[in-house]
Amino acid sequence: MGIQSVENKAKEASRDVTPREYRMYIANKAVESPRKFLDVTNKYTGVVEAKVQLATHQDIDQAIDAAVKAQPAMAALGSYERKTILLQVVTELKRRSEEIAQLLTMECGKPIKDARGEVTRSIDTFQVAAEESTRIYGEHLPLDISPRNKGLQGIVRKFPIGPISMVSPWNFPLNLVAHKVAPALAVGCTFVLKPSSRTPLSALVLGEILETCELLPKGAFSILPVSREDADMFTVDERFKLLTFTGSGMAGWGMKARAGKKKVVMELGGNAPCIVEDLVPDLDYTIQRLVMGGFYQGGQSCIHMQRLYIHERLYDQVKHAFLEAVKKLKVGNPFDEDTFLGPMISESAAKGIEEWIHEAVEKGGKLLAGGHRSGSFLEPTVLENVPMEANARKEEIFGPVVLLYSYKDFKEAVDEANNTHYGLQSGVFTSDLNKAFYAFEHLEAGGVVLNDSPSVRVDSQPYGGLKDSGIQREGVKYAMEDMLEHKVLVMRNVGVL
Template structure:
C-alpha cells in the first residue's frame, strides 16, 4: 500500500490545497511519507466564520439526518479499514496490529454516536413545590452549544479525533479541528469521508493542520463556544488560561498505577501489564507506568515480568511480529532515556531494557526507583514500567494517589471490599478491576482529575459538554 504524495486540508466541508507546507515523516524510517496543506491564520478565521454560519442549520438537522451521516462514516471507514490502518502505522509509527485496533475503535466510536444521535433526551420537571408555583410546570432539553474548537494529539490520531468529531455531529455542533502536525492524516481522511455527506451545511466542519504559532484562534476566538483539547498538561492548562469565556474540556496526562494483590491471578496480571505498559511504545496517557505489587508475590512476579519484557520484539511497525515500535520522535526518546539514566544514577535497579537508538527505546523495567525522580513523578509517555511493593492495601491506595495526575488506576484483586475501598478513595477518573489502567471502552465516561484534566469524553458525555440546557416554564391557566 502507498500513501499519496500530497493531501489537502478541509475548509468549510471542502478540500483545499493552499500549499503543501507540512511535511510528515514515516516515524520508523524518518523519510518523508507525504505532505499536506498547512492552515494560515486567515484560513482558520474563514473556517470559524463558516462554523458560525453553520450553527443554526446544524442545530436544525433532524436526529435521523445526523444518525445517517455517522452511519455513512461507519460504512466508509469499514471499506477503507486497511488504508486507515496503514496510514496510522506510517505517520504514528504504531505497530500494525495496534493500528488495526485503533481503526476498529474509530468505527465503534462513530457507531455509538450514530445511536446517540437519536437519544438526545430532556425531562419534564414538576415546579409546584410551594403554593406560589401551584400552576406552573417545567421541562428542559439539551440544545447544541454552537461552534466548537477541537485540538487532537499525535498518539491516537484516529480515535481521539473521533471522540470529538462524532459527538459534535450527533449533537449538531459545527466544528474546526486542528489535528497534531506529526500525525494529521487520519483526521484528513475523516474530512474526506464527511465531505461526501451533502446534508451537512457548508461550514459544518473544517480539518486544519496548523503550526502551533499560527493556531492561536483555535483557543482565543470568542466566536467559538467550546474548546476540547487532548494533549500535554503544560499546553492544556495554558490553553485554558487563554480561552476566555468558552467552555473548556481537557484530557491531559497521567502516570497511571496498577496494584497487584497477593490473591491476584498473576499470569493474567502479567499479560495485561505487558499490554498496558508497552503497547504502542507506552505512548498513552493511561499506560501502566507504576506497578505496585504485594510483597508476598513481589519477587515471583518481578521475575516473571522481567523475563517477559525481555522477549518483546522491537522493530519496523509494519511487520506483524513487532510489538515495540518507534517513539514519536528522537527528542522524546532521548528525554525518556535521560529520565531512566537519572533514576539509575540515584539508586534505581534496571531489570530489563534501557537502551536507545534514535527514536527506538527498548521496553524498560525498573525497581527501587526513588519517589522524587521524574520517572515516578512525571508522565513517562514511553515504554517504561517501574515496580514497587506493598503490604497494606490502604498504603497501596495512598501510593496510587501520590501523584499530581488522576486519570485511571488498575486493580488486580479478588476481594470485593478492597475494590469498593479503592472506588471510594482513589482520586482518579476511573478504577479498572482485574485489568490495567489502560483499558477503555468508547461509550464509557472517560477523563481525569487533578492535573489530568477537566470534563469527560465517551460519546454521550461529550455530547453533554457540547450542549446547553434550555428550560421551558409553563403556567397553566
C-alpha cells in the same frame, strides 16, 4: 535482534518516495489553491512520505466564520439525519479500514496490529454516536413546589452549544479525533479541528469521508493543520463556544487560561498506577495484562501503566514473570505482524526518556530490564524502587517504562498510588470485593479498572481525569453532554381548562 540492529534495518528500509499531497478542509471542501506544506515522515524510516497543506491565519478565520454561519442549519438537522451522517462515516471507515491502518502505522510508528485496533475503535466511536444521536432526552419538571408556585411546570430540553474548537494529539490520531468529531455530529454542532502536525493524515482522510456527506450543511466542518504561531486562534477566538483539547498538561492548562468565556474540556496526561493484591484469575493472565498495560503502543498513551505496586507476598513471583515476559517483546518494523513495539514518535522523545531512565538510576533506582536506545527506538524498560524526586516517578513517562514497588498494606498502596499530581486512571487486581470498592472510593482518578491494567478504555465509557489530568469527560455520551446547553420552558396553568 539488538536494538542497534533494529535501527539499522529501519535505515536500510528508507527509500526515495514521491510524497503524496494532502489537502486541508475549509467549509466541507478540500482546498485546491497553493499553500505552504508540512512534511510528514514515516516514523520507521524517517522518509518524508506526505506533504500536508498548512492553513494561514486567514484560512482559520474563514473556517470559524463558516462554522458560525452554518450552526443554525446544523442545529436544525433531525435526529435521523445526524444518525445517517454518522452511519455513513461508519460504513466508509469499515470499507477503508486497512488503508487507514497502514496510514496510521506510517505516520505514527505504531505497530500495524495496534493501528488496526485503533481503526476498529474509531468505528465503535462513530457507531455509538449514531445510536446516541437519537437519545438526547430532556425532562418534565413539576415546579409547583410551594403554594406560591401553584400552576407552574417546566420542560427541559438540550440544545447544541454552537461552534466547537478541537485540538487533538498525535498518539491516537484517528480515534481521539473521532472522540471529538462524532459527539459534535451527534448533537448538531459545527467544528473546526486542528490535528497534530506530527500525525495529521488520518484526520484528513476523515475529512475526505465527511466531504461526501451531503446532509452536512456547508461550513459544518473544517480540518486545518496549522503552524505553531497560528494555533492559538483555536484557543482564544470567542466565536467558538467550546474548546475540547487532548494533550499535555503544560499545553492544556495554558490553553484554559487563555480560553476566555468559552467552555473548556481537557483530557490531559497521567502517571497511572496499578496495584496487584491478588493474582486474578491466575499469574499468566495477570502478567499478560500488566505487560500490555505497560508497553502497549510503546507506552505512548496517557493511561500507560507507569507504576506497578505488588504485594510483598507476590513480589518476587510477579517480578520474575513480568521481566521474563518483557524480555520477549519484539521491537522492530511496525509493519511486521509480530512487532510489539515500533519506534517512538521521534528521536528527541526517545532521548528524553533515556535521560529520565539514567536520572532514575543515579538517584537510587535499579535497572532490571532494557534502558538502551538507538535512534527513535527504546527498549522496554523496567525499573525498581525509583525515588519520588526522580522525574520518572513524579512526572508522566510517555514511553515504554514501568516502575516496580513492593507494599505490605493495601491501604498504604492506595495512598502511594494517590501520591501524584495526576489522576487519570488506575488499575487494581484483587479478589476481595471490599478492597475493590475501597479502591473505587479512595483512588484519586477518573477511572478505576478492576482486575486489569489501567490502560483499558472502552470508547463508550466516561473518560477523563482529576487533578492535573484534566476536567470534564470524553466517551461519546458524556462528551455530548458538554456540547449541549440546557434550556427550561417554565409554564403556568398549561392544560388547565
